[in-house]
Structures are given as structure tokens and as C-alpha cells.
Amino acid sequence: MDIPYVVQPRQDTGLYNAKLGIWLFLASEVMLFGALFSSYILLRVGAAPGAWPHGLLNIPIGTVNTLVLITSSITVVMAWASLKMNQFGRFKVFQGFTLLCALMFVGIKSYEYHDKFTHYEVILTDGTVVDGHLIERTKEHVVIHPAAKHGASNAADKSHGDAHAEVKIPVAQIKKIENYGPWHNTYLAIYFTLTALHALHVLGGALVIGYLWGPGSKMWKTDPERFTNRIExxxxxxxxVDLVWIFLFPVLYLL
Amino acid sequence: MSLKAIHIVFIMASTLLACGFGGWSFRNYFSPDGTKLDIVFGVSSVVAVGALLVYGRYFLKKLKNISYL
Known part of the structure; x- marks a missing residue:
């Protein structure tokens, strides 16, 4: 028995099965990300004035990642259009670029995460706060390389000079030491939750696109119309996934 | 809604983001703490808005025979 509407759309809905399925799935995804976005907004507007952290993220890196994702959306649609025009070779090239963009995005995101996990805030017993990247940590001391916050660009930060030299702190003088992981503050908790969930979606999408680009592309020879639908x-x-990032970038990095 | 229709929505959203980012960068540049990077971002955003609009037009022309459904 053949399953109906695998390739041709149903007359009443105008959709074939897979397209109806993906839209239902995307509706559930909108609810998932919508709930997290709402949480972020409520936490932010509920924070005490001036308490919400600013300048913790690297805007140039976030901008590059945004450009990478916009480019990948263009190549993914061009790959589909190539199949519609019966140009399988062009599909392979465009979809290959999409995969490269996906890997580049995840690579850049990993670098950002690494930067946060090696960035420490050290509170000394006398109340002084040392903020910067961890260079060395032993049982006797820690070495921190103080760094200006990414968003900080004022005259004081530019004139630091020696202020960026490494600082060696004996363990006995440390009251608290903590990196900029999700446990550091509410902002970083929601930043990691939203961006990690998004990165998982990028990885999942890249896996599917990679399969359809590689072994899955054999279907083009036997059932080209159905294969084109899969690419769509x-x-x-x-x-x-890219639209989610278009909302995430300004909300997390700029505002 | 087909990939064509969602792509048009995406390009519109990206254009709006580029406009907003450009405005944000220019505002930062003209503030007392403005840096050269802010003006680079601002000008790049204006270029991006132009490029996205040109691309959007090209895309609509290229895929005019494909349905929006």
C-alpha cells in the first residue's frame, strides 16, 4: 500500500506530508523558544535598576556568527532552487557551503564558550575584585590576566597599560573564585541556556543536511521530486534556527 | 508556506536587524565612549542593508515561477 501525499500536496491543505509535519514541529519549537525568551524578558525587567550585566559578550564575534548564519540561509535556499531547476551539481556546491557555515558557527560558538569558562572573577579577603582570564592555578596561587570587558571602550580602559599585566594571587588571600559559567549570574544562566539550545539545533540541522548532502542524495536518482521536498x-x-538567532543576537549581545 | 516564502520573511528580518544594528553602532559612535569599531560596524550595516535589498530583489526574480505555498 502506498502512503498518499508523500510527494504531491493534499488538495485541501496544499501541503505534502513532510511539510505539514515540519510546520507542526516548528510550532512546538516556537513555544519552546518563546517560553525561554519570555523568561529572559521577565527576569530582565524585574532586575534592580543598573543590576543587569552589560558588556560581557564579544560583539564582533557575535556579528561574524550572525553573518555566517545569514549566508547559510542563502545557500540552503539556493541549493533547493538548484534542485527545482534540475541542477544537481549546483545543489551539491551550495549545500556544501551550508554545512561549512554550520560548522563555522559551532566552532565560533565553542570559542566563545571557552572564553567564558576561562574568564574568572576573584574576590580577595580584603574585598578587592580581580577579573580576567586564568593563566595558572596551583595549590599555592592563581595567576590572572586582567582584561577589559568586551563592551568597555572608554578612555580608562584604553589607558590601562600595566593594568593588563598578569596578577599572581596567593590562595590564602582568595575569598571566592568563580568563572563566568552559567552559575555566575542570572544573565549568564539564561545566555548559556538559550545559546546552547540554539547550538544543539544547529548541530541537529547540520546532521540532517549533511546526510541529505552525502548518502541521502542517492534518492535524487530514484525519486527526484521527493528528494527536493526533503531538501525543502x-x-x-x-x-x-536562523530566525531564532536573528532574535537572540540583539537581545543577548546588544541590548 | 514554502521555503521561498519563509526565506523572504528571513531576509526581511535580517534587513531589519542590520538597520537596528547600524543605528545602535552609530549611536555608540557619537556617544562620548565611541570607538572606530563602532563606525566600522555602522558603515558595514548600511552596506549589509543595501546588499540584502539587492539580494531580495534578485531572489524574487530568480524564483518567480515557484509557488509561495
Whole structure:
């Protein structure tokens, strides 16, 4: 028995099965990310005036990642359009670029995460706060390389000079030491939650796109129309993931 | 809604983001703490808005025979 509407759309809905399925799935995804966005907004507007952290993220890196994702959306749609025009070779090239963009995005995000996990705030017993990247940590001391916050660009930060030299702190003088992980403050908790969930979606999308680019592309020879539909469905998911980032970037990095 | 339609929505959202980012960068540049990087971002955003609009037009022309559904 053949399953109906695998390739041709149903007359009443105008959709084939996979497209209906992906839209239902994306509706559930909108609810998931919508709930997290709402949480972020409520936490932020509920914070005491001036208490919400600013300048913790690297805006140039975030901007590059945004450009990478916008480029990947263009290549994914061009790959689909190539199949519609019966140009399988062009599809392979465009979808290959999409995969490269996905890997680049995850690579850059990993670098950002590494930067946060090696960034420490050290509170000394006399109340002084030393903030910077951890260079060395032994049982006797820690060495920190103080760094200006990414968003800080005022005259005081530019004139630091020796202030950026490494600082060696004996363990006996340390009251508290903590890195900029999700446990550091509410902002970083929601930053890691939202961006890690988004990065997982990027990885999942890249896996599907990679399969359809590689072994899955054999279907083009046997059932080209159905294969083109699969590429469209994976492209719809990819666009959703990119749209989420278009909202995440200004909310987390700029505002 | 087809990939074509969602792509148009995406390009519109990206254009709006580029406009907003450009405005944010220029505002920072003209503030007392403005840096050269802010003006680079601002000008790049203006270029990005232009490029996205040109691309959007090209895309609509290229895929005019494909349905929005």
C-alpha cells in the first residue's frame, strides 16, 4: 500500500506530508523558544535598576556568527532552487557551503564558550575584585590576566597599560573564585541556556543536511521530486534556527 | 508556506536587524565612549542593508515561477 501525499500536496491543505509535519514541529519549537525568551524578558525587567550585566559578550564575534548564519540561509535556499531547476551539481556546491557555515558557527560558538569558562572573577579577603582570564592555578596561587570587558571602550580602559599585566594571587588571600559559567549570574544562566539550545539545533540541522548532502542524495536518482521536498523541509528547519538567532543576537549581545 | 516564502520573511528580518544594528553602532559612535569599531560596524550595516535589498530583489526574480505555498 502506498502512503498518499508523500510527494504531491493534499488538495485541501496544499501541503505534502513532510511539510505539514515540519510546520507542526516548528510550532512546538516556537513555544519552546518563546517560553525561554519570555523568561529572559521577565527576569530582565524585574532586575534592580543598573543590576543587569552589560558588556560581557564579544560583539564582533557575535556579528561574524550572525553573518555566517545569514549566508547559510542563502545557500540552503539556493541549493533547493538548484534542485527545482534540475541542477544537481549546483545543489551539491551550495549545500556544501551550508554545512561549512554550520560548522563555522559551532566552532565560533565553542570559542566563545571557552572564553567564558576561562574568564574568572576573584574576590580577595580584603574585598578587592580581580577579573580576567586564568593563566595558572596551583595549590599555592592563581595567576590572572586582567582584561577589559568586551563592551568597555572608554578612555580608562584604553589607558590601562600595566593594568593588563598578569596578577599572581596567593590562595590564602582568595575569598571566592568563580568563572563566568552559567552559575555566575542570572544573565549568564539564561545566555548559556538559550545559546546552547540554539547550538544543539544547529548541530541537529547540520546532521540532517549533511546526510541529505552525502548518502541521502542517492534518492535524487530514484525519486527526484521527493528528494527536493526533503531538501525543502530541512531548509525550513534551518530557516527557523536562523530566525531564532536573528532574535537572540540583539537581545543577548546588544541590548 | 514554502521555503521561498519563509526565506523572504528571513531576509526581511535580517534587513531589519542590520538597520537596528547600524543605528545602535552609530549611536555608540557619537556617544562620548565611541570607538572606530563602532563606525566600522555602522558603515558595514548600511552596506549589509543595501546588499540584502539587492539580494531580495534578485531572489524574487530568480524564483518567480515557484509557488509561495
Amino acid at each position: 523541509v530541512s531548509g525550513l528547519f534551518w530557516h527557523f
